[in-house]
Amino acid sequence: MQTAKTSTTPLRQLALHSTTTCSSHATVYGKCILAAYTDVRKDSCKQEFEKFGQCLREAVCLPHDDKRSIF
DSSP states (O other), rough: OTTTTTOOHHHHHHHHHHHHHTHHHHHHHHHHHHHHHHGTTTTTTTTHHHHHHHHHHHTOOOOOTTTTTOO
């Protein structure tokens, strides 16, 4: 049995990959949001978000059509 400190929960995996494996995609997406925050429009950073989401899905091994996916 794993303890809370050593277990790798999905949330821990997501946090790890969003700050390490996918950090470049996260940075690009964050810069896009920052540049557009005063005039936010639907899908203004869609391409950057999709690339970041794809990176996270690949990093945590979730298929694109997985209904549990939030990205």
